[in-house]
Amino acid sequence: MSIQLDEAYYTLLHELQAIDFVLVELTLYLDTHPHDDAALQQFNQFAELRKKVAHHYEANYGPLLQFGRSPSPGSWKWSEPPWPWQV
């Protein structure tokens, strides 16, 4: 039984990608501006938000990361389709 790639799946994935990109940009910015508290606060906000969105995604569609960084309740979903290039 593979997951349904419905509208909700893609909007959730899109949100996760947008948050991840912001986190990447803020990480690079904070590397050179470690004392910028506004950016640091924004970074922590987005990190918190990312945790929620990832948790929501993994509860519905399976693990995002491997080696224990994502739960895999019920069955070993890691090798089941869809693979990233099939999404």
Place this chain on the structure above:
Amino acid sequence: MNNDQVRYYEPFRGPFDPCPPIGVKSYVVPPNQFVTFQPPNWPQFSPYDALRLGTLWQPLYSPYGSR
């Protein structure tokens, strides 16, 4: 929107140049060339726009449109 990041030049054409003339060529000088150290509190795009446009910081956006 006219893109002030694009600059144009005309390559030299010799009288015996075998290839058909391209005429005017263009190249992009992105805004990050003019920024030494990024100032704090720059305006940002929304997350979705940032993902689409390729940068979080509005002043650094470079359309780099295809000719």
